[in-house]
Amino acid sequence: MMKRRTLLATAPALAPALISFRALAAAPSDLLNASYSPTGELYKAYDTFFVRFWRGKTGTPVTIRVSNGGSGAEARAVIEGLPADVVTLAIAYDIDAIARAGLIARDWRSRLPDNSTPYTSTIVFLVRQGNPKQIRDWPDLIRPGVQVVTPNPKTSGGARYNILAAYAWALKANGGNAGKAKSYLAALLKHVPVLDASARNATLSFTQRGLGDVLIAWENEALLAIAEARGKGFEVVMPSLSILAEPPVAVVDKVVDRRGTRSLAEAYLRTLYSPDGQDLVAQNYYRPRLPSVLQKYAARFKPIPMVSVDHDFGGWDAAQKKFFADGGIFDQVSLPSQ
Amino acid sequence: MASDVLAASLPATRGSGVRARRILIGIAIAFIALFLVLPLGVIFAEAFSLGARAYAAALADPDVRAALWLTLGITVITVPLNTAFGLAAAWCLARFRFRGRGAIIALIELPLSVSPVVAGLLLVLLFGRSGLLGGFLEAHGIRIIFAVPGMILATLFVTFPYVARELIPLAEAQGSEEEQASITLGASGWQTFLRVSLPKLRWGLLYGVLLCNARAIGEFGAVSVVSGSVPGQTNTLPLEIQALYDGYRVQAAFAAASLLAGVAIVTLVLKAALEWRHREELRATRRVRVA
Numbered sequence: 001m002m003k004r005r006t007l008l009a010t011a012p013a014l015a016p017a018l019i020s021f022r023a024l025a026a027a028p029s030d031l032l033n034a035s036y037s038p039t040g041e042l043y044k045a046y047d048t049f050f051v052r053f054w055r056g057k058t059g060t061p062v063t064i065r066v067s068n069g070g071s072g073a074e075a076r077a078v079i080e081g082l083p084a085d086v087v088t089l090a091i092a093y094d095i096d097a098i099a100r101a102g103l104i105a106r107d108w109r110s111r112l113p114d115n116s117t118p119y120t121s122t123i124v125f126l127v128r129q130g131n132p133k134q135i136r137d138w139p140d141l142i143r144p145g146v147q148v149v150t151p152n153p154k155t156s157g158g159a160r161y162n163i164l165a166a167y168a169w170a171l172k173a174n175g176g177n178a179g180k181a182k183s184y185l186a187a188l189l190k191h192v193p194v195l196d197a198s199a200r201n202a203t204l205s206f207t208q209r210g211l212g213d214v215l216i217a218w219e220n221e222a223l224l225a226i227a228e229a230r231g232k233g234f235e236v237v238m239p240s241l242s243i244l245a246e247p248p249v250a251v252v253d254k255v256v257d258r259r260g261t262r263s264l265a266e267a268y269l270r271t272l273y274s275p276d277g278q279d280l281v282a283q284n285y286y287r288p289r290l291p292s293v294l295q296k297y298a299a300r301f302k303p304i305p306m307v308s309v310d311h312d313f314g315g316w317d318a319a320q321k322k323f324f325a326d327g328g329i330f331d332q333v334s335l336p337s338q
Numbered sequence: 339m340a341s342d343v344l345a346a347s348l349p350a351t352r353g354s355g356v357r358a359r360r361i362l363i364g365i366a367i368a369f370i371a372l373f374l375v376l377p378l379g380v381i382f383a384e385a386f387s388l389g390a391r392a393y394a395a396a397l398a399d400p401d402v403r404a405a406l407w408l409t410l411g412i413t414v415i416t417v418p419l420n421t422a423f424g425l426a427a428a429w430c431l432a433r434f435r436f437r438g439r440g441a442i443i444a445l446i447e448l449p450l451s452v453s454p455v456v457a458g459l460l461l462v463l464l465f466g467r468s469g470l471l472g473g474f475l476e477a478h479g480i481r482i483i484f485a486v487p488g489m490i491l492a493t494l495f496v497t498f499p500y501v502a503r504e505l506i507p508l509a510e511a512q513g514s515e516e517e518q519a520s521i522t523l524g525a526s527g528w529q530t531f532l533r534v535s536l537p538k539l540r541w542g543l544l545y546g547v548l549l550c551n552a553r554a555i556g557e558f559g560a561v562s563v564v565s566g567s568v569p570g571q572t573n574t575l576p577l578e579i580q581a582l583y584d585g586y587r588v589q590a591a592f593a594a595a596s597l598l599a600g601v602a603i604v605t606l607v608l609k610a611a612l613e614w615r616h617r618e619e620l621r622a623t624r625r626v627r628v629a
Contacts, residue, residue, distance in 0.1 A: 032568065034567075035585060040584070040585050041585070065565050065568050065569075065570065065571060066568065066569070067484075067567045067568045068567055068569075068581060069567045070585075074567075077468065077484055077566065077567075079468065080462055080466035080467050080468065080469070080483055080484070081466055081467035081471075081472065081476070081481065081483055081484060082483075082566050083481070085485075101467075102413040200584045201584075204583075204584070208588070224586075228586040286364070
């Protein structure tokens with residue numbers, strides 16, 4: 001009798017648990033983020049934070065996994081069926097490619113603040129301790145005896161900013177003469193002993209293998225390399241003109257609608273813009289969008305004159321076509337016959 | 339032994355012969371030390387560079403463990419499949435002469451001449467969302483590419499020839515007289531296979547399986563193309579090693595690499611031990627093969 005009563009008493013208590021379990025099963029609480037390699041450290045920290053934040057807010061435990069690779073490779077994988085709920089890539093061009101394949105709405109850039117780029121970066125030089133080759137600005141890179149390390153812009157999305165920054169400086173220095181700007185790029189590429197396939201490979205070539213005198217890198221990558229150097233010293237040199245790098249983020253509509261993870265995926269990206277998210281962004285060497293956080297890390301992120309792809313190169317589609325398509329400016333200045 | 343006989347039969351040139359021999363052996367040892375032992379040593383030196391505790395911590399990492407289990411899982415599936423296929427192919431190709439036989443042998447060896455990256459891309463072209471079977475797979479919610487099934491297929495493809503190519507020449511050289519005798523004496527097909535054919539092929543089979551196993555564990559290129567690159571889910575040990583190295587975790591990368599090096603050493607020792615235990619039998623089969 002006693003036993004039956006307790007059983008009866010627990011039944012109503014169990015029912016909601018069963019229902020919530022079913023609700024859980026209906027909406028998966030795991031998220032896959034397809035990200036480009038240099039964000040590895042950022043998202044490791046952010047995911048830990050977000051899991052705690054989400055549990056506090058909704059009471060639901062959530063697991064976040066990250067697929068890490070080159071920006072173009074990750075975009076390709078999502079297009080071919082990698083079930084990523086969100087993508088956090090190096091350049092808008094790669095997310096546009098996923099949108100063209102019909103997996104993301106075409107207007108993805110306007111769905112989140114700041115063109116869907118919650119953090120930015122810029123292109124800087126990383127040199128060895130004490131700056132032995134006295135590298136101060138772009139013209140120093142083509143002095144005799146200077147070896148430059150930069151990844152291949154054909155395979156590395158991030159490296160396209162390096163080429164565009166160099167071109168923007170050369171164009172300005174030569175009073176807008178495109179022919180002279182091209183000759184500068186050609187001269188610069190003659191100083192590159194090897195074009196690594198990805199940005200991280202180039203960084204490792206410079207820092208671990210000791211290749212070259214200067215690495216053209218994203219600021220976050222350069223600052224991280226200094227933090228990871230352990231004894232081997234490096235310095236960041238800010239050129240007189242650089243470019244605003246805007247790594248964008250987007251929800252993959254087709255995937256979240258199929259899996260029922262849209263609200264979780266949207267919250268995951270939106271929280272990047274929150275003060276806590278922005279602080280983690282700054283801690284991991286990306287420039288935060290929020291002015292108050294940028295202020296807090298003012299010593300780390302020095303102001304630098306920048307051009308932008310949208311204003312000065314007519315957007316990624318135009319820049320891609322003009323510079324990096326087959327037969328574009330990069331091919332023209334890097335082919336051996338030129 | 340042969341060199342002793344040679345040296346004894348040439349007393350006039352003995353002095354210079356010894357010197358030449360020593361120089362040659364010295365070169366061989368130096369070469370092995372430089373290109374095999376030194377890199378192997380570097381792996382372990384880097385793996386333990388932050389002490390034994392850091393080494394243990396690196397291997398206790400859940401992502402590294404998951405990568406190890408995934409690698410072993412893929413190997414456990416692919417090696418038996420390719421072993422069974424290799425045996426069947428060798429038996430069929432050695433026993434029968436038919437039209438297209440040469441073409442089949444060439445096809446079996448194809449994965450050796452195709453770059454592993456191309457092999458991976460082939461699978462993407464076939465099973466990817468915009469691939470040949472992509473629409474069907476998506477409609478039925480079946481995931482092959484960027485998931486474990488694709489990684490198994492990629493490994494199957496690249497390790498396809500190892501057992502077969504060891505066995506085909508061996509089976510051809512041995513002929514089928516013993517099998518014919520066995521059948522004539524009333525043994526069934528299975529009995530003949532298990533008691534006559536298989537023991538004859540044992541050593542070739544062992545080599546083939548060891549090679550197949552080593553390649554399955556170590557494969558990088560093809561698997562990296564079809565892997566989702568998600569640590570803890572679709573990273574095999576070689577992929578995890580690269581991910582760790584790229585993430586500035588050099589010591590952890592080498593600790594994981596030491597596992598692969600360990601597998602290689604164990605494989606080598608196992609092979610040597612088996613050969614030593616069965617040395618009499620091995621010598622006998624070699625004599626048979628020469629005769």
